[in-house]
Amino acid sequence: MxxxxxxxxxxxxxxxxxxxxxxxxxxxxxxxxxxxxxxxxxxxxxxxxxxxxxxxxxxxxxxxNPVPNPRKVICCGLNYSDHILEMGRELPQYPTLFAKFADTLTDPDAEIVGGHSENVDWEAELAVIVGSTLRDATEEEAAAAIAGYTVANDISMRDWQRRTLQWFQGKAFDGTTPLGPVMVTPDEIDPEAGVEVICTLNGEEVQRGNTKTLVFSSAKLLSYISTFTVLRPGDVVLTGTPGGVGMGMVPPRFLKDGDELHTEIPGIGTLSNKFSARISTTV
Incomplete structure (x- = not known):
């Protein structure tokens, strides 16, 4: 469905x-x-x-946005094994997690406004939507509790992210994480078998990864998270981004006013977002 x-x-x-x-x-x-x-x-x-x-x-x-009011939005960083290894790092034993607010989420074709940052970056991701309450769940229980999958882009303000050792402020700007366009149920899509995560900037492909290379699968992430905080129906977990982000380019490359981002996962759909460098006045 x-x-x-x-x-x-x-x-x-x-x-x-x-x-x-x-x-x-x-x-x-x-x-x-x-x-x-x-x-x-x-x-x-x-x-x-x-x-x-x-x-x-x-x-x-x-x-x-299919899920505008989740109680929790939890994100995983450094989760694509090929990208981690190409960066010269060892595969992590535990997932690197951070949280967002529901206010960061926006619609699949929304304008992204980032005038307070000069280093606005893209991160195409598969997102998981929780379908039943999970507390201290096994991987099998977590897998059974997945309502479905959708597309996300964790737009990140890198200059704000680098201000301190904590990532929070660079990841929590309002209306900067488009989600959608639909939620696809697990009977129609299997990330462990592999689905591609693709991002294009002004028509140029900048990211392409495959979820079969994830270190921590959707079920592993949900199980791990549920050991320290309860997950409830409608909560959202972002599973990480593949290589190709602007911060990793030489020289680094960031979004400019008028840039157009398209984030696609075949079988789910495409986000189409235009970036504006103006200051947001939305309350």
């Missing part, structure tokens, strides 16, 4: 992608939907009981 959060006729709703458009579901967004007990059955019941007029045409829907 491909599930989206859409806006149509002034109303926001979770929706199932079907032939010709989107079938509204009884939830305001995908995050709320997966909080329902046996939400998959709810989707099937809606699908079985719908009629053609219920479907919203694609061109009439605005696609939004």
């Amino acid at each position: 491909k599930l989206a959060t859409i806006r149509h006729a002034g109303r926001t709703t979770a929706a199932l992608e079907v032939a010709g458009g989107y079938l509204p579901l009884p939830a305001r967004d995908v995050g709320e939907l997966v909080g329902h007990t046996d939400w998959q059955a709810l989707v099937r019941e809606t699908l079985n009981g719908h009629s053609a007029p219920d479907v919203i045409a694609r061109e009439e829907a605005t696609i939004l």
